[in-house]
Amino acid sequence: MVPRLMGFPDLPPMYVKWIRCRYRFRADVFAAVWEAVVRGTWDPVYMADLNRRVRRSYDQLGEVLVLFPTDDEGLRALTGPQIVALITSWWPRWVEFFALCWFIQAQGDDILYPFIEETVKANIEAIGGRSTVVGWPSAADLVLPTTAVLSGEYMASMGRLRETMLGRGFETAAAAITAIERGEAAELSGLLDRHLADWHWMRDRDLIFEPWDSPHRVLDTALRTGSHTPVSYQENLRRNLLGIGFHADLARASGRHRELAFAVRNLHDLNVERENHHVLWLKYSYPLRRVFLEMERRFLDRGVIEPGDIWFFEAPELVDLAADLAAMPDGELVAVVRNRRRGFEHEARFTAGAETPAVDEDDYY
Numbered sequence: 001m002v003p004r005l006m007g008f009p010d011l012p013p014m015y016v017k018w019i020r021c022r023y024r025f026r027a028d029v030f031a032a033v034w035e036a037v038v039r040g041t042w043d044p045v046y047m048a049d050l051n052r053r054v055r056r057s058y059d060q061l062g063e064v065l066v067l068f069p070t071d072d073e074g075l076r077a078l079t080g081p082q083i084v085a086l087i088t089s090w091w092p093r094w095v096e097f098f099a100l101c102w103f104i105q106a107q108g109d110d111i112l113y114p115f116i117e118e119t120v121k122a123n124i125e126a127i128g129g130r131s132t133v134v135g136w137p138s139a140a141d142l143v144l145p146t147t148a149v150l151s152g153e154y155m156a157s158m159g160r161l162r163e164t165m166l167g168r169g170f171e172t173a174a175a176a177i178t179a180i181e182r183g184e185a186a187e188l189s190g191l192l193d194r195h196l197a198d199w200h201w202m203r204d205r206d207l208i209f210e211p212w213d214s215p216h217r218v219l220d221t222a223l224r225t226g227s228h229t230p231v232s233y234q235e236n237l238r239r240n241l242l243g244i245g246f247h248a249d250l251a252r253a254s255g256r257h258r259e260l261a262f263a264v265r266n267l268h269d270l271n272v273e274r275e276n277h278h279v280l281w282l283k284y285s286y287p288l289r290r291v292f293l294e295m296e297r298r299f300l301d302r303g304v305i306e307p308g309d310i311w312f313f314e315a316p317e318l319v320d321l322a323a324d325l326a327a328m329p330d331g332e333l334v335a336v337v338r339n340r341r342r343g344f345e346h347e348a349r350f351t352a353g354a355e356t357p358a359v360d361e362d363d364y365y
Contacts, residue, residue: 137243201286
């Protein structure tokens with residue numbers, strides 16, 4: 001889907017295979033897509049349109065979330081056809097959201113930043129700038145963040161919880177929870193309620209990690225999160241403007257001054273969308289994740305699968321299972337799922353090396 005959604009209609013799909021906990025692309029298609037990405041990155045009209053479509057995809061995916069139950073009672077009441085409808089309405093928007101964001105990190109890290117770094121290095125060498133006295137603006141000065149991102153807001157909320165707990169002498173989440181239950185920590189209780197209302201869907205990115213939606217887990221995570229100094233966006237902007245003014249002027253000698261300004265501007269935009277995407281994909285997958293956990297609960301009650309197996313079914317298989325929840329999953333399919341899980345746990349080093357390795361599966365899509 002990446003070529004079509006990124007606006008490269010003449011290119012074929014990027015076939016993907018999952019091998020040893022990594023995505024693998026077919027080299028022939030990837031090379032053509034990467035060439036199109038490079039060309040697009042230097043096209044002002046294309047980049048403006050790409051960023052617009054990325055931001056629009058956030059809203060379009062968010063729109064479908066209103067269809068999902070918001071509590072356990074609603075989840076337990078879902079019928080099989082309703083689950084199918086939720087999966088199939090969510091999935092196409094998710095594909096568009098993820099495909100549009102797929103190469104944002106690569107565009108910044110592998111195209112724009114190397115150009116900025118190379119140009120800055122050439123500028124400094126041209127003026128004999130390897131000085132121990134003068135600290136010339138570096139490439140890092142040009143790309144320091146100047147716009148707030150969602151991850152910064154999340155860390156600020158975690159920081160407030162951490163500082164409040166330490167200020168009250170709570171060294172463990174259990175001690176803090178006990179004080180809240182006794183009505184002895186009203187300020188912390190209020191902060192925790194606000195954090196859970198805003199960030200209950202945040203979780204580790206690991207495939208089978210449980211969502212961080214319990215007070216104990218949130219407080220424990222806050223205590224284990226080191227203190228962070230808030231980003232000084234105004235100071236970063238000052239350094240950024242100084243750096244781009246300095247280096248764009250020097251880059252006139254090589255004819256790169258316009259390209260340098262373009263690269264810096266677009267790298268800032270890409271970095272913002274990359275950081276927000278990292279958070280939003282957790283937020284927007286949370287409702288569907290809860291639906292899958294509800295399917296798992298029903299299968300666990302019947303002894304069909306083991307906890308965690310649900311994450312190793314593929315989307316078409318889950319749709320087929322949801323269409324007839326009363327039927328038992330085919331034994332052969334369950335064996336395939338457990339083989340996938342065994343391979344994942346082995347490659348991710350969740351298990352020791354002595355286990356029988358998983359059988360390779362031809363799972364191209």
